[in-house]
Amino acid sequence: MPEITDRPQLDAATRAALFATVPQEPGAAKPDPIVVVDGISRAFGGLKAVDVEHLEIQRGGITGLIGPNGAGKTTLFNLLTGFDRADTGTWSLDGDDLGRAHPHRVARRGVVRTFQLTKALSRMSVLDNVRLGARHQRGERIGAALLPWTWRAQEREITGRARELLDRFGLAAKADDPAGSLSGGQRKLLEMARALMTEPTVVMLDEPMAGVNPALTQSLLGHIKSLRDDGMTVVFVEHDMDVIRDISDWVVVMAQGSVIAEALPDDLAGNPVVVDAYLGSHHDQKLEFDEHGNPVGATAELSEALEEAEVQTLEAGGDLSDPEAGG
Structure with missing residues (x-):
């Protein structure tokens, strides 16, 4: 997997020019897609929660995923990260099929996610929560655990990286505190820091602003933009349209499990399909x-x-x- 510093980084003008060439229609082809979804569906009983015919996620940008409650956004996230299995269809990362992979294998391949309800291990320290995200830790194996000289150097390196990330996300002073003592916004930052310990290629954020104190909102937005600036691809679910317009390069709209529109963020308000999805066909x-x-x-x-x-x-x-x- 490439290091973060080795990933291609696009400046704002290049990104804008790139996305301006994409047709504003469901299933639009992207110039350099990193994630490609084909025919994915998932039903619960008689209700089809996800039914996505085709979707491409452009590399190196921020894609916002929006839609009314119950549109299937979180279910799609679960399918793409291995936390649920699709009934039909496939999806790939850089051409590699990951449609049947388990969550830990998806993460090892470079796709990590955060949750709408944070998953911090509340009794462990903030620092230990972040260190858990590191891959290929030698001391995790039973045999190696009895031979500390084989993993102490790596553990020091992991601890150093974890402290750097805590500093980046403004949590350095909380390193030794129990994760359960953090506020909602701080837990969101903790999840992002832990996700970055895996050195991901694609970061998927499920409502990162939900339950966050307004004082931390701008900080979170800045951190999400910094992921893109570091060369990562970001996909995030959000309901606040001001947030969508602020940080998205491209927006995918879901309703009733399907992708009904794709557009530049500034063009959403004039799209009648999007307006109908949120307000209904009788809104006027x-x-x-x-x-x-x-x-x-x-x-x-x-x-x-x-x-x-x-x-x-x-x-x-x-x-x-x-x-x-x-x-």
């Missing part, structure tokens, strides 16, 4: 009610459609109180 109609407050006309039709959708969700075993169910 005036709501109509009779003198008793009952919906009439198109408003009544929309109300009936929503009620029917809720009934179908409950019959399928869904939880209407959980807006994040299904990704």
Whole structure:
């Protein structure tokens, strides 16, 4: 796997020119795709959570993945990182098929992810959480563990790298504190630091801004941009459109498990498919009610459609109180 410093790094003007050549349509071909998805689907019972015909992720850029609640974004992340298995289809990294690989093998190949709900080991120190991310640690093997002189030098090197990352993410002063004592935003930073210990090629961030104190938001945005500046490819799920426009080079829009649009971030607001996905096809109609407050006309039709959708969700075993169910 190439070192971070060996990866191609694109300046802002080059990235902008590159993405300007990409057709703004679902499944658009990219000039230099690092990830290619073909025919991936995943169903839970009778509900198809993901059904992506074709998707390419451009190397060296930041791709935002957006869509309404339940669009399948997190499920797609799980499929691409080995935490779930697709029913059909394949995906590849630099041409290597990883569609059936387990999470640790996907990570070794250079694809790492963070979670919407952070996965820090709360009783271990912040430093130890980061050190866990290092690959090929000799002391992890039972036989080698009994021969400390075979791994002490490597452990010192790993500890040095971990401290450098903690310093980079502003967590150096917390190195010896239990990870469980960190705030929500600090745990997001910790997950990013641990992910970088694997020297990844692709970093996938699942709602990195969720639950983060506004004071840390700008810091997190800066760190995400720095990943791209270091030559990594970033894919992230986000709901805040201001964040999407701020840091994305390209945006992929999902709805009902499928990719329905791809575009430059500044062109999203004018895309009727995207507007309909978020607001529904009746977003521009005036709501109509009779003198008793009952919906009439198109408003009544929309109300009936929503009620029917809720009934179908409950019959399928869904939880209407959980807006994040299904990704």
